[in-house]
Amino acid sequence: MINRDLIRIKVVQLTYAYYQNGDRNIDKAEKELLFSLSKSYGLYNHLLSLIVAITQEERHRMEILTNRAKREGAPEPSQRFAYNKFAVQLEENKQLIQYMEGQQHQWQDNMEAVRKLCDQIEQSVIYQEYMASEEDSYDVDREVWRKIYRALIQENQDLDTVLEEKSLYWNDDKEIVDTFVIKTIKRFDPDKKSEQELLPEYKNEEDREFAVKLFRATILNADTYQRYMSETSRNWDFSRLAYMDVVIMQIAIAEMLTFPNVPISVTINEYVELAKLYSTPRSGGYINGMLDAIARYLINAGILLKQMPEPKGKHAQGGK
Numbered sequence: 502m503i504n505r506d507l508i509r510i511k512v513v514q515l516t517y518a519y520y521q522n523g524d525r526n527i528d529k530a531e532k533e534l535l536f537s538l539s540k541s542y543g544l545y546n547h548l549l550s551l552i553v554a555i556t557q558e559e560r561h562r563m564e565i566l567t568n569r570a571k572r573e574g575a576p577e578p579s580q581r582f583a584y585n586k587f588a589v590q591l592e593e594n595k596q597l598i599q600y601m602e603g604q605q606h607q608w609q610d611n612m613e614a615v616r617k618l619c620d621q622i623e624q625s626v627i628y629q630e631y632m633a634s635e636e637d638s639y640d641v642d643r644e645v646w647r648k649i650y651r652a653l654i655q656e657n658q659d660l661d662t663v664l665e666e667k668s669l670y671w672n673d674d675k676e677i678v679d680t681f682v683i684k685t686i687k688r689f690d691p692d693k694k695s696e697q698e699l700l701p702e703y704k705n706e707e708d709r710e711f712a713v714k715l716f717r718a719t720i721l722n723a724d725t726y727q728r729y730m731s732e733t734s735r736n737w738d739f740s741r742l743a744y745m746d747v748v749i750m751q752i753a754i755a756e757m758l759t760f761p762n763v764p765i766s767v768t769i770n771e772y773v774e775l776a777k778l779y780s781t782p783r784s785g786g787y788i789n790g791m792l793d794a795i796a797r798y799l800i801n802a803g804i805l806l807k808q809m810p811e812p813k814g815k816h817a818q819g820g821k
Contacts, residue, residue, distance in 0.1 A: 503703050515530060715760075723751060
């Protein structure tokens with residue numbers, strides 16, 4: 502589940518924190534990086550368990566309404582959503598049950614948030630159309646949860662606040678972890694029952710090593726990388742760089758030089774986007790030009806053994 506996009510985000514955050522605090526203990530910082538990544542996997546499981554918590558609350562509500570209907574001789578309410586086939590399969594998933602058993606954070610401690618989500622779901626057009634539909638299949642049940650997640654959970658400020666209170670590590674994680682939850686919903690297979698595999702913490706050991714190598718290369722070679730920035734910035738107003746810009750470019754240079762199989766264009770694009778997210782409004786364009794110039798400088802010097810296309814026309818100059 503932890504992919505390189507998330508790893509880059511965490512390396513940016515932890516590198517910035519490394520320079521901001523006075524400790525400068527790289528071993529301790531590396532452990533913090535890996536712990537932070539593991540918390541992202543915890544959020545993934547916690548959000549899957551939210552579907553279970555909502556289902557169980559809906560079941561509780563249906564029991565109350567059913568008992569009332571029996572007493573009053575009224576028609577009993579549909580239990581379709583309370584026993585949604587996909588949600589029941591997720592509820593019985595052995596991997597999720599085992600993971601959540603050892604976790605400190607449980608949705609039972611935030612039932613007010615769960616009940617509020619249930620209210621929002623029941624009032625939604627998605628829910629009402631699902632309950633009114635005569636089509637009854639596993640695919641329909643799985644699809645309604647995908648729609649609910651995207652419409653009501655993926656961008657929910659109240660839920661974001663609840664999650665931030667549970668863990669500071671989850672502040673910036675939810676947006677990308679949401680995509681993994683939706684991916685998991687789509688790949689559920691009814692034939693696999695409780696044995697359905699969830700996404701692993703890391704796709705392979707190579708991704709975990711990517712995190713450690715990138716972080717260590719960034720810190721251990723900081724002086725060298727910053728010299729490359731300085732030597733390449735003669736036509737740029739280097740003094741105007743925000744501190745976060747320096748950190749982001751330092752990490753980008755580390756990635757260019759440490760991982761021969763990652764194309765330069767991929768690295769530049771990734772860190773330009775991170776600059777837009779974490780630094781100033783102008784940082785994206787500035788860093789794009791700087792990293793392009795630094796990469797060409799390193800290639801010409803024989804330091805970076807990768808290829809880049811020839812620039813189209815004269816390279817735009819930064820700063821005024």
